[in-house]
Amino acid sequence: MSKDAAFRWFPMPLHSLLMLVIWLMLNGSLSLGHVLLGSLLAMVIPWLCAPLQMPQPGHFKPFRAIRYILMVLVDVVIANVQVAILVLGPEKRLKPAFVAVPLDISGALPITVLASTVTMTPGTVSADVSEDRKWLYVHVLNLEGTEEELVEQIKSRYEQGVREIFAC
Amino acid sequence: MLEWAIYLVTAMLCVALLLNLWRLLIGPQIADRILALDTMYINSIALILLYGIHSGTKLYFEAALLIAMLGFVSTVAFCKYLLRGDIIE
Amino acid sequence: MNFWIELLVSVLLVFGGLFVLVGSIGLVRLKDFYMRLHAPTKATTLGLGGILLASMVSISYQQGYMSIHELLITLFLLITAPVTAHILAKVAMHHRLKQIERTSNAHYVDRAREQRPPKDAE
Numbered sequence: 295m296s297k298d299a300a301f302r303w304f305p306m307p308l309h310s311l312l313m314l315v316i317w318l319m320l321n322g323s324l325s326l327g328h329v330l331l332g333s334l335l336a337m338v339i340p341w342l343c344a345p346l347q348m349p350q351p352g353h354f355k356p357f358r359a360i361r362y363i364l365m366v367l368v369d370v371v372i373a374n375v376q377v378a379i380l381v382l383g384p385e386k387r388l389k390p391a392f393v394a395v396p397l398d399i400s401g402a403l404p405i406t407v408l409a410s411t412v413t414m415t416p417g418t419v420s421a422d423v424s425e426d427r428k429w430l431y432v433h434v435l436n437l438e439g440t441e442e443e444l445v446e447q448i449k450s451r452y453e454q455g456v457r458e459i460f461a462c
Numbered sequence: 463m464l465e466w467a468i469y470l471v472t473a474m475l476c477v478a479l480l481l482n483l484w485r486l487l488i489g490p491q492i493a494d495r496i497l498a499l500d501t502m503y504i505n506s507i508a509l510i511l512l513y514g515i516h517s518g519t520k521l522y523f524e525a526a527l528l529i530a531m532l533g534f535v536s537t538v539a540f541c542k543y544l545l546r547g548d549i550i551e
Numbered sequence: 552m553n554f555w556i557e558l559l560v561s562v563l564l565v566f567g568g569l570f571v572l573v574g575s576i577g578l579v580r581l582k583d584f585y586m587r588l589h590a591p592t593k594a595t596t597l598g599l600g601g602i603l604l605a606s607m608v609s610i611s612y613q614q615g616y617m618s619i620h621e622l623l624i625t626l627f628l629l630i631t632a633p634v635t636a637h638i639l640a641k642v643a644m645h646h647r648l649k650q651i652e653r654t655s656n657a658h659y660v661d662r663a664r665e666q667r668p669p670k671d672a673e
Contacts, residue, residue, distance in 0.1 A: 374594060381573055381590055428668060467565055471567070508567070
């Protein structure tokens, strides 16, 4: 089978695999029937959805992604405790702020991943992206230190990680 | 011990749901009400799972998953309507 | 049930319940919408994660095999919570909701609402 034919039958190979895994998790079994039905669905659904696909950056490094996800999960748990203390503490002490973070990465998917990470890490919620995709607006619950420090922290800790995953 | 933990957490979740209901009622803006409703969805998922642990069955899992999905879709639909005045463009 | 598993499930449950409660307290207590957005999106998601983990351990122990259903809900919520927060923030900007006085850089809201960069290019 040539590459084009393979592409026509499996337009999204990673998605197909993910769909099969989720189908098996949903049914909680590894029996032959579920594997066959899941494989069928994993073939037919991407085939139907292929015209909706948007071009994504070609490079994707799964191991870096797993490392990044683990790092973010640890950050979420640690920093959530801090936000819980902030929420329960005196309300007058909070210093909310809007911050504009300049983006060095490009492409819809990397920016989406970065914005989601910024939202999940406590203290910050990403609010919007400028039209030219060069600025990410972030709302901060309690701004300690200066704006530049926060921007530096987001850039060095999360943007760097996203850039390593997508190699862009 | 697990029995007591379940009762304690049920009480916590009920208080949380009441607080959400309070925010849902007083507003003041429509965005606040949507946020309160979204939080209520998540808290009710927690309550259902807690009942699942209490009775030791997996039956309630599907209900929790359905609430999670419908809650997300309805929140996004509300927001989309507020942003554009239309849901499907 | 084994004492240690019971202890683990109880600790996870109480941890999760506390975070869900903190999220709802924040929803009622904080002063403006942008600040209120922080509490439910994050604390509640983490709290629910704790409860789901407890459910996973408990059901796996009782049924005698690994139950990974609950991971699906956790995964789903981790993916959807940022989307909800983001679109709600967009709605708040679109409707020009007031932020409290001491918010710094409040002028960014107008720029962000029209998706313009913070400074005009020269």
